[in-house]
Amino acid sequence: MSATIAAAPPGAARSSSTVLEIRGLVKEYAAGKPVLKGVDIAVPAEGITAVIGPSGTGKSTLIRCINRLVEPTRGSIRLHGEELTGLRGRGLRLARRRIGMVFQEYNLVERLTVMENVLSGRLGYVPLWRAWLRKYPEEDIQRAFSLLDAVGLPDHATRRADALSGGQRQRVGIARALMQRPEILLADEPTSSLDPRTAVEVLELLTSLTAAEGVPVIINIHNVDLAKRYARRIIGMSGGSVIFDGPPEQLEAHHLRAIYGGEDWL
Ligand SMILES: Nc1ncnc2c1ncn2[C@@H]1O[C@H](COP(=O)(O)OP(=O)(O)O)[C@@H](O)[C@H]1O
Numbered sequence: 001m002s003a004t005i006a007a008a009p010p011g012a013a014r015s016s017s018t019v020l021e022i023r024g025l026v027k028e029y030a031a032g033k034p035v036l037k038g039v040d041i042a043v044p045a046e047g048i049t050a051v052i053g054p055s056g057t058g059k060s061t062l063i064r065c066i067n068r069l070v071e072p073t074r075g076s077i078r079l080h081g082e083e084l085t086g087l088r089g090r091g092l093r094l095a096r097r098r099i100g101m102v103f104q105e106y107n108l109v110e111r112l113t114v115m116e117n118v119l120s121g122r123l124g125y126v127p128l129w130r131a132w133l134r135k136y137p138e139e140d141i142q143r144a145f146s147l148l149d150a151v152g153l154p155d156h157a158t159r160r161a162d163a164l165s166g167g168q169r170q171r172v173g174i175a176r177a178l179m180q181r182p183e184i185l186l187a188d189e190p191t192s193s194l195d196p197r198t199a200v201e202v203l204e205l206l207t208s209l210t211a212a213e214g215v216p217v218i219i220n221i222h223n224v225d226l227a228k229r230y231a232r233r234i235i236g237m238s239g240g241s242v243i244f245d246g247p248p249e250q251l252e253a254h255h256l257r258a259i260y261g262g263e264d265w266l
């Protein structure tokens with residue numbers, strides 16, 4: 001065969017290893033006062049990408065711009081090449097279905113059971129009348145049971161969410177997010193409300209389960225040591241700009257000084 005193989009289109013090689021491409025992202029809550037000042041990030045399609053930086057530097061704003069809880073002012077956010085900024089209505093709902101969320105305060109429905117909370121991850125897929133009648137397809141129920149198993153809560157399906165500890169709630173939060181079969185998972189300080197030991201357990205679980213499911217994760221995290229331990233990639237932000245972007249082993253004291261300022265705390 002002598003057929004010429006067409007050269008791959010520009011960006012094709014990158015798109016196979018990048019799940020989310022953020023370019024020139026600016027967010028101004030008040031005109032002329034940018035909180036994000038032109039952020040460029042290519043999020044790899046595998047593993048944990050940790051965003052670190054001091055409080056108020058725009059980490060939550062970055063995550064909220066991705067799932068459009070916050071409207072970006074300028075710039076581009078592409079999920080598997082599809083532009084997310086500017087989507088509305090049905091297009092936005094379909095895009096959100098592809099993005100899982102894990103929250104610092106878990107955001108479970110407290111008076112519902114663990115099982116109902118996990119199944120609610122399917123709400124973007126199941127017709128509303130089915131959800132109201134709690135008629136989820138059998139395969140969804142089977143998957144919910146296997147996720148509860150995977151997060152270490154096999155016997156908790158019928159317990160009410162408000163009867164769980166913080167660590168257990170966050171495990172349910174992770175199961176619910178994966179129930180959605182997301183293309184990417186966003187986690188905003190998912191362990192900040194937990195004691196140090198539980199935080200490590202939850203991060204272990206988040207890392208192993210998302211790796212097994214093949215779901216890349218962006219995690220905002222205060223704790224630099226945990227970020228270095230679990231992330232494959234670290235994004236260091238300061239004052240609304242990315243000032244470090246690389247693997248944990250390249251993150252050095254001078255980077256941390258630039259990100260967090262000062263030295264006495266190091
Ligand atoms: N909804 C909002 N309206 C106005 N200002 C906001 C809003 N959300 C966040 N901010 C401001 O944007 C800046 C970045 O906040 P945030 O993204 O929460 O940072 P981080 O998550 O890194 O602590 C802060 O100065 C904060 O006060």
Ligand SMILES: [Mg+2]
Pocket residue numbers: 059060061189220
């Ligand atoms: Mg925050």
